[in-house]
Amino acid sequence: GAVVSQHPSRVICKSGTSVKIECRSLDFQATTMFWYRQFPKKSLMLMATSNEGSKATYEQGVEKDKFLINHASLTLSTLTVTSAHPEDSSFYICSARAHYEQYFGPGTRLTVT
Amino acid sequence: AQSVTQLDSQVPVFEEAPVELRCNYSSSVSVYLFWYVQYPNQGLQLLLKYLSGSTLVKGINGFEAEFNKSQTSFHLRKPSVHISDTAEYFCAVSGPMEYGNKLVFGAGTILRVKS
Numbered sequence: 390g391a392v393v394s395q396h397p398s399r400v401i402c403k404s405g406t407s408v409k410i411e412c413r414s415l416d417f418q419a420t421t422m423f424w425y426r427q428f429p430k431k432s433l434m435l436m437a438t439s440n441e442g443s444k445a446t447y448e449q450g451v452e453k454d455k456f457l458i459n460h461a462s463l464t465l466s467t468l469t470v471t472s473a474h475p476e477d478s479s480f481y482i483c484s485a486r487a488h489y490e491q492y493f494g495p496g497t498r499l500t501v502t
Numbered sequence: 503a504q505s506v507t508q509l510d511s512q513v514p515v516f517e518e519a520p521v522e523l524r525c526n527y528s529s530s531v532s533v534y535l536f537w538y539v540q541y542p543n544q545g546l547q548l549l550l551k552y553l554s555g556s557t558l559v560k561g562i563n564g565f566e567a568e569f570n571k572s573q574t575s576f577h578l579r580k581p582s583v584h585i586s587d588t589a590e591y592f593c594a595v596s597g598p599m600e601y602g603n604k605l606v607f608g609a610g611t612i613l614r615v616k617s
Binding site: 393421423432433435438482486489490491492493494495496498 | 534536538543544545546547548551553592596603604605606607608609610
């Protein structure tokens with residue numbers, strides 16, 4: 390089946406530093422990947438759509454300069470949280486699209502101290 | 503634009519009892535419908551999907567859902583639940599590919615199975 394991995398699974402960083410999260414489709418190529426943010430006891434909020442070889446499309450209200458997305462290959466998309474602050478602490482989940490389905494990664498728990 | 507309403511935030515049920523998790527959607531275009539399950543601190547796993555064809559869809563772990571276009575619903579059911587079904591369940595809708603195929607999620611329903 391289609392498998393998506395994320396790395397790291399957990400990260401703790403200090404306020405003001407940047408953190409990079411990787412999302413990989415392991416056994417299929419994905420021209421489109423999505424990045425979601427999930428707050429505690431809340432649903433998933435789509436942050437951006439990442440297209441291989443082009444700029445990401447951000448949802449309204451998401452700061453593109455703060456959440457940098459790069460989709461350099463058909464199997465890898467990265468999300469960099471720049472100058473992280475405690476309010477950026479959250480669970481970040483990526484997904485990769487294959488046909489009409491999205492396959493989700495296991496998520497990354499980011500804690501900013 | 504699409505939206506999804508999951509009517510129950512939590513559903514407690516005893517082991518081996520049947521369960522129904524409700525989902526209603528709104529959309530001005532044709533939709534694809536999905537149910538996902540999320541265990542604590544994990545990503546989402548697809549339970550089942552409706553793309554077209556038969557309105558009764560069977561998924562993994564004994565779950566099924568029925569697409570009702572007139573009532574704009576896609577309720578999830580299981581005839582007999584297990585303790586291991588305790589998790590959060592998300593209903594989601596997406597439009598056709600030309601609309602970006604983005605998923606819009608409901609708020610989630612926590613299923614608590616009690617022994």
